[in-house]
Amino acid sequence: METLRIRFDQPTIASGTAPSISKASVLGRDMGIGSVRNVALAFWRSSTADGRASLIDEDLCFSTFAVRTAAWNVRRYLLSHSNYRPGDLVVLRMKNSAEYLAAFYGVLMADGVVVPIAPQIEEDRWRRICQSCRPPVVITRSRDTETMGPSLRFVDLDLMADPLPPDADVDTQRSDHDLAMILFTSGSTGVPKGVMLSHRNLLANSQSILEYLPIVRDDRALAVLPWCHAFGNSILLTHSLVGATMVLAGSVTFPVTIVQALKAHRATSLSAVPELFSMLLRFDSLNDVRLPDLRYMSVAGGALAPELACQLAERIAPARFYVMYGQTEATARLAYLPPEQLHRHPGSIGRAIPGVQLRVVDDANREVPPGQAGRLMARGENVMLGYWKDGIPSAARSQDGWLDTGDLATVDADGYFYLCGRRSLLIKIQGHRVHPLEIEEFVRGHFPGVQAAVIPYESIGSTRLALFIVTGQRQSVDDGEIRRVCRHWLPPYKIPTQIHFLDHWPLNDAGKIDRVALSRWLDSQQRRVS
Amino acid sequence: MNRTEAELLGFLQDRAGLDASFDTGSDLLASGVLDSMLLIELVLYIDRVFGVVFTSDDVAPANFRTIETLAAVVDQRLDSCQRRVA
Numbered sequence: 001m002e003t004l005r006i007r008f009d010q011p012t013i014a015s016g017t018a019p020s021i022s023k024a025s026v027l028g029r030d031m032g033i034g035s036v037r038n039v040a041l042a043f044w045r046s047s048t049a050d051g052r053a054s055l056i057d058e059d060l061c062f063s064t065f066a067v068r069t070a071a072w073n074v075r076r077y078l079l080s081h082s083n084y085r086p087g088d089l090v091v092l093r094m095k096n097s098a099e100y101l102a103a104f105y106g107v108l109m110a111d112g113v114v115v116p117i118a119p120q121i122e123e124d125r126w127r128r129i130c131q132s133c134r135p136p137v138v139i140t141r142s143r144d145t146e147t148m149g150p151s152l153r154f155v156d157l158d159l160m161a162d163p164l165p166p167d168a169d170v171d172t173q174r175s176d177h178d179l180a181m182i183l184f185t186s187g188s189t190g191v192p193k194g195v196m197l198s199h200r201n202l203l204a205n206s207q208s209i210l211e212y213l214p215i216v217r218d219d220r221a222l223a224v225l226p227w228c229h230a231f232g233n234s235i236l237l238t239h240s241l242v243g244a245t246m247v248l249a250g251s252v253t254f255p256v257t258i259v260q261a262l263k264a265h266r267a268t269s270l271s272a273v274p275e276l277f278s279m280l281l282r283f284d285s286l287n288d289v290r291l292p293d294l295r296y297m298s299v300a301g302g303a304l305a306p307e308l309a310c311q312l313a314e315r316i317a318p319a320r321f322y323v324m325y326g327q328t329e330a331t332a333r334l335a336y337l338p339p340e341q342l343h344r345h346p347g348s349i350g351r352a353i354p355g356v357q358l359r360v361v362d363d364a365n366r367e368v369p370p371g372q373a374g375r376l377m378a379r380g381e382n383v384m385l386g387y388w389k390d391g392i393p394s395a396a397r398s399q400d401g402w403l404d405t406g407d408l409a410t411v412d413a414d415g416y417f418y419l420c421g422r423r424s425l426l427i428k429i430q431g432h433r434v435h436p437l438e439i440e441e442f443v444r445g446h447f448p449g450v451q452a453a454v455i456p457y458e459s460i461g462s463t464r465l466a467l468f469i470v471t472g473q474r475q476s477v478d479d480g481e482i483r484r485v486c487r488h489w490l491p492p493y494k495i496p497t498q499i500h501f502l503d504h505w506p507l508n509d510a511g512k513i514d515r516v517a518l519s520r521w522l523d524s525q526q527r528r529v530s
Numbered sequence: 531m532n533r534t535e536a537e538l539l540g541f542l543q544d545r546a547g548l549d550a551s552f553d554t555g556s557d558l559l560a561s562g563v564l565d566s567m568l569l570i571e572l573v574l575y576i577d578r579v580f581g582v583v584f585t586s587d588d589v590a591p592a593n594f595r596t597i598e599t600l601a602a603v604v605d606q607r608l609d610s611c612q613r614r615v616a
């Protein structure tokens with residue numbers, strides 16, 4: 001495995017200075033991304049721009065032409081690489097950046113498969129993914145310093161070293177149903193799963209999103225969501241494919257910096273997870289702030305309390321607020337609540353987006369009447385090809401193409417859907433899918449002989465984790481040591497907020513750890529505090 | 531280390547499992563200790579223990595760089611309250 005470290009040596013490519021090339025057609029929202037054969041071609045068409053900004057990273061501006069040139073150089077590098085063959089998996093391990101954009105489209109233009117990985121991934125998860133994907137090349141940024149595991153050699157590439165040849169063209173061979181990317185996420189059993197998405201999946205979902213969200217070429221979206229996850233990836237695709245601008249600024253840790261970034265960059269939209277919106281409201285960050293350029297905000301990746309959604313909608317009016325729902329297995333998006341329906345259908349995830357069908361069924365797969373809870377199923381061109389190396393590639397889909405979302409839901413008489421639980425133990429935290437087992441196994445691995453259970457609870461507008469510990473007779477583990485180990489090895493969203501020691505587990509009728517009882521106990525503690 | 535710094539360090543040690551080398555001058559942001567979830571708890575803790583309420587503008591990176599900078603903000607706020615009372 002080789003690590004390719006990429007960088008822009010001429011960082012300031014002011015949007016006005018890029019050479020003007022032919023004003024060929026740019027894919028707009030009406031031009032039908034859905035009809036293009038693959039993502040590389042769609043990008044190639046959309047980026048023949050007149051020097052407009054593709055990405056603003058604080059004070060640096062990258063024109064669409066610069067990104068196009070950089071992607072071309074990534075493509076050229078891969079195609080000249082002795083170990084690379086079209087169809088190979090190429091891992092991207094980078095933060096949101098111009099380099100990420102260049103690598104993302106460069107790999108697709110070289111007929112490769114993009115496997116984006118969060119820079120802060122745990123070491124053993126990283127090793128497992130590398131073993132499973134065997135990428136000939138891992139692409140990272142020269143300025144990042146994360147350790148890169150079992151790399152055999154490092155190669156540096158200046159993304160602007162070679163100018164784009166005037167006759168450059170993308171002669172990509174990949175078609176509709178070929179694999180385009182793999183997104184790793186937590187599976188319902190706690191084992192990480194690679195969701196395989198085709199070019200068709202990505203383009204169809206982007207097209208659907210463009211039909212209900214007002215994304216246009218002169219948009220400047222504040223891009224705070226990581227592109228290596230499904231929600232962020234959908235922002236990247238929809239905006240870059242219509243030639244809109246994305247802005248990287250502000251820190252989600254400090255809500256005031258997000259508001260400052262919206263103002264300073266005259267951003268037209270903000271899409272984020274519920275936790276950020278509750279922070280904005282809790283700290284009154286949006287009070288007395290004028291955001292005349294803001295067109296809309298959108299939330300997905302977990303549930304935002306209905307009263308908070310309404311407050312937020314009022315706070316940002318006349319800009320609109322979209323509540324949305326989706327999952328990685330459906331590329332990104334499945335449902336949205338039209339902003340004008342927010343007050344009439346509080347708590348709803350909305351209805352299916354264009355091109356998607358949703359229904360609620362019982363265990364015999366029969367559609368249930370309105371108001372009755374059942375399994376939420378989805379069908380559409382955005383439903384994944386299957387899981388990577390899953391043996392049964394279509395395990396999550398029934399024969400007629402319906403995806404079992406794993407969520408329980410009801411539908412009302414007007415056709416609006418409401419979530420009412422999950423059938424597995426999966427937890428959503430800050431938009432990340434986490435299975436309790438991942439953390440329980442981690443704790444057991446570091447403290448042999450210790451038993452652990454991780455239970456989610458709600459506090460201060462976000463989902464948090466409580467870790468329960470039962471130690472063996474001879475074991476002595478202290479709270480501080482567990483916290484130190486978690487802090488050192490786990491990404492922040494996986495670190496338990498509370499740690500409790502028990503003498504023995506409460507057991508349910510099946511003789512298993514009674515997670516419901518633990519959860520109820522946590523809720524009662526929360527109520528006492530507040 | 532003054533009392534405010536000691537209180538804040540104690541809270542963060544409890545909650546974040548800081549390394550022994552972590553002190554009141556260590557960078558809370560670069561080290562990744564302070565994420566959005568811990569930040570909000572810290573703000574509530576400061577409200578509860580010191581009676582100092584942080585507004586949106588106060589919850590800014592400059593104030594949360596280190597325990598020292600944060601304690602200085604808290605102490606300054608307490609000071610100005612006392613002066614007003616006096």
